[in-house]
Amino acid sequence: xxxxxxxxxxxxxxxxxxxxxxxxxxxxxxxxxxxxxxxxxxxxxxxxxxxxxxxxxxxxxxxxxxxxxxxxxxxxxxxxxxxxxxxxxxxxxxxxxxxxxxxxxxxxxxxx
Numbered sequence: 001x002x003x004x005x006x007x008x009x010x011x012x013x014x015x016x017x018x019x020x021x022x023x024x025x026x027x028x029x030x031x032x033x034x035x036x037x038x039x040x041x042x043x044x045x046x047x048x049x050x051x052x053x054x055x056x057x058x059x060x061x062x063x064x065x066x067x068x069x070x071x072x073x074x075x076x077x078x079x080x081x082x083x084x085x086x087x088x089x090x091x092x093x094x095x096x097x098x099x100x101x102x103x104x105x106x107x108x109x110x111x112x
Contacts, residue, residue, distance in 0.1 A: 002029050006039055018044040026059060033063030039073075040097065043106070050106050055099025058092040067092050075104055 006024045016022065024039040035058060042053040056071055072086040090098050 002031070004037075004039070006041075016043040018049045019046055020044065028061075033067065034061060035063040035067055035092075036061040040099070045106075046101075048101075051102045052104045052106060053099065053101050054103045055097040056092075057097035058094060060094045065093055071098075073100065073103075 004024075004027050019042065022041040022043065024041075026036055026038045029035050029037065037059060038057050040055045040057055045051045045053050052075065054073055054075065056073065058067070068089055069092050070086075070088050071090070074085075085100050085103065087098060092098065
């Protein structure tokens, strides 16, 4: 099991625009095959500004072209709730992402 924690300052969220990406630093996971990943967070969404969108992105790396991966993404909300979503046995190829378009409503999670 691998955990990656990304801390984001409230001002980054408050001053973001629709379609603006907050990208995590790349991180490597070295279990069966080395693989390189990052998280992409869109506090104001890509199409619908009322939702936070978040994606797990596999970068080009030296590992097997397709990895079957279980993952979970959680976001600690301002109001104390903790929306959690998980995907099971997703195939990640090089340079692909899987995530959540309606991860959380902005009005309850990011206040201006």
